Amino acid sequence: xxxxxxxxxxxxxxxxxxxxxxxxxxxxxxxxxxxxxxxxxxxxxxxxxxxxxxxxxxxxxxxxxxxxxxxxxxxxxxxxxxxxxxxxxxxxxxxxxxxxxxxxxxxxxxxxxxxxxxxxxxxxxxxxxxxxxxxxxxxxxxxxxxxxxxxxxxxxxxxxxxxxxxxxxxxxxxxxxxxxxxxxxxxxxxxxxxxxxxxxxxxxxxxxxxxxxxxxxxxxxxxxxxxxxxxxxxxxxxxxxxxxxxxxxxxxxxxxxxxxx
Amino acid sequence: xxxxxxxxxxxxxxxxxxxxxxxxxxxxxxxxxxxxxxxxxxxxxxxxxxxxxxxxxxxxxxxxxxxxxxxxxxxxxxxxxxxxxxxxxxxxxxxxxxxxxxxxxxxxxxxxxxxxxxxxxxxxxxxxxxxxxxxxxxxxxx
Numbered sequence: 001x002x003x004x005x006x007x008x009x010x011x012x013x014x015x016x017x018x019x020x021x022x023x024x025x026x027x028x029x030x031x032x033x034x035x036x037x038x039x040x041x042x043x044x045x046x047x048x049x050x051x052x053x054x055x056x057x058x059x060x061x062x063x064x065x066x067x068x069x070x071x072x073x074x075x076x077x078x079x080x081x082x083x084x085x086x087x088x089x090x091x092x093x094x095x096x097x098x099x100x101x102x103x104x105x106x107x108x109x110x111x112x113x114x115x116x117x118x119x120x121x122x123x124x125x126x127x128x129x130x131x132x133x134x135x136x137x138x139x140x141x142x143x144x145x146x147x148x149x150x151x152x153x154x155x156x157x158x159x160x161x162x163x164x165x166x167x168x169x170x171x172x173x174x175x176x177x178x179x180x181x182x183x184x185x186x187x188x189x190x191x192x193x194x195x196x197x198x199x200x201x202x203x204x205x206x207x208x209x210x211x212x213x214x215x216x217x218x219x220x221x222x223x224x225x226x227x228x229x230x231x232x233x234x235x236x237x238x239x240x241x242x243x244x245x246x247x248x249x250x251x252x253x254x255x256x257x258x259x260x261x
Numbered sequence: 262x263x264x265x266x267x268x269x270x271x272x273x274x275x276x277x278x279x280x281x282x283x284x285x286x287x288x289x290x291x292x293x294x295x296x297x298x299x300x301x302x303x304x305x306x307x308x309x310x311x312x313x314x315x316x317x318x319x320x321x322x323x324x325x326x327x328x329x330x331x332x333x334x335x336x337x338x339x340x341x342x343x344x345x346x347x348x349x350x351x352x353x354x355x356x357x358x359x360x361x362x363x364x365x366x367x368x369x370x371x372x373x374x375x376x377x378x379x380x381x382x383x384x385x386x387x388x389x390x391x392x393x394x395x396x397x398x399x400x401x402x403x
Contacts, residue, residue: 172380173314173365174356174373184332184363190310190317191328229375 025248026182026196033252034195034260037186042207046259054136054205054257057129057212061137064130070121076134079118083141091139092147092254095243097155104158106239108135108214126233132212136203139256146253147200149246158236162244165237171228177241192261198249199242201258208261215242288346289353293368293388303397306390307336313386313394318364322401332363340401348398352391367391 035043045051065076065083080086095104098113105113111134112123124131151159166177180189181197188194202215209217216238223230231238292298306313308323315321320329321336339348350357354366367385376382386394 168374170373170375172373172376172383172385175363175365179363188329188331190330224377227377227380229377 024178024182026185028251031198031249031252032185032196033198033200033255035201035255035258037193037195038259038261042259042261046201046255046257052205052257052259054203054212054259057133057136057203057205058140058257060129061133061135061140064134065137070115070119072118072120074119076114076119079114083137087138087141089142089145089148091142091256092145093149095158095239095246096150102154103236104155104239104243106216106242107138108216109234109239111135111138127214127217132203132214135214136212136257139202139254142254143256144253146251147246147249149243149250151247155243158240159243159247161237162240162242162247165241166244166248171223171226173226175226177222197245198252199245200249200252201255201260203256204258204260206260212257215245286357287350288344289349290346292392293349293353294392296392298389298392298394298396300393300397300400302390303393303395306386306394307397312390314365336398336401338401338403340399341403343398345395345399349391349395352386352394352398367394 035046038046045053049055062083065080068075068078077083091107094107094110096110097103098105098110108126108131111131115121116123124134149155169176169179177197180194185194185196199215202218203212204218205212206218214233216233219238219241220230220233307315307321308326310316315336316323316326316329318330318332319334319336320331323329343351351364353368355362355364356366365385368388368391370382370384
């Protein structure tokens with residue numbers, strides 16, 4: 001991660017010289033995590049577990065993992081044991097197909113399934129402190145592992161929907177996600193560098209939020225930015241976008257908890 | 262960077278056309294309100310990040326504005342490069358010049374999808390605001 005800056009600069013100047021690249025998907029070798037666009041200070045904050053504010057949530061998630069709750073009186077740990085072993089690589093595979101719902105579910109939804117079915121506790125609200133903490137704790141166990149969502153077969157139609165949404169112009173400003181994140185990454189939208197929109201660090205600690213937030217919260221922010229109709233948290237359309245973004249970032253390393261501006 | 266080639270190509274085609282006789286579709290010659298806009302109000306709209314949004318993408322001669330975008334040409338000199346009518350068309354609906362442009366159509370409500378309820382059926386700027394912006398842009402001679 002940290003050694004990439006010179007590469008990035010080199011890549012940018014090559015592109016500037018070559019000039020005639022066409023709009024469309026970012027070639028695999030030019031993909032950059034949002035981390036690469038951070039200031040030196042923000043990178044240092046993400047890199048140092050004692051300075052990364054997202055680590056507080058991870059610690060809280062670890063406590064929740066071990067706490068018995070719900071009518072079943074079971075803790076996550078009672079069934080899953082050591083998260084470092086049982087949850088390793090799990091976040092890198094989500095959203096994943098849920099055979100009962102017959103559609104992909106994201107990590108938050110998967111955790112809530114265990115809350116409801118296995119712990120017999122009420123599901124946690126989206127963006128609640130507890131759900132973010134548990135999600136951050138589970139995703140932290142995949143830090144450094146390559147994103148590897150399943151595609152093809154039964155997830156393919158959902159991935160295709162996500163892709164279509166990414167390339168569709170929408171909202172009063174009539175912009176597609178791709179027009180910023182594929183075609184204009186690295187440039188400045190007012191004061192903000194446009195990243196490539198890889199979901200490598202979620203849930204992330206966003207300085208602007210002064211707190212942790214999910215990938216869906218981030219997507220809703222971008223939708224509001226282009227004055228498009230938003231979606232409810234957990235909406236199938238948002239999960240499809242998440243799935244597409246994870247596929248688009250396949251092979252890139254999970255960084256949770258990421259820090260973003 | 263990636264799109265720079267596209268931008269330059271688009272600007273030169275249009276620029277060539279504007280050098281000679283101005284094509285009808287390259288210009289909206291008359292005011293949308295029938296009156297002249299107010300350049301002072303126009304400047305305020307251009308620099309307002311909630312209203313004009315121009316500085317999300319453009320930079321320009323606005324020394325007091327710290328964060329300016331670099332997705333689009335600098336607005337300095339726009340009033341020298343383009344006639345009033347050409348500027349009006351570019352603000353009303355740039356996609357009539359370059360269909361793939363990222364610049365929003367500021368005075369069009371059709372052909373949009375999934376617009377948030379608060380903005381539905383409303384153009385980004387009303388006719389009077391468009392005229393104010395055009396009046397301001399024509400003052401950007403250098």
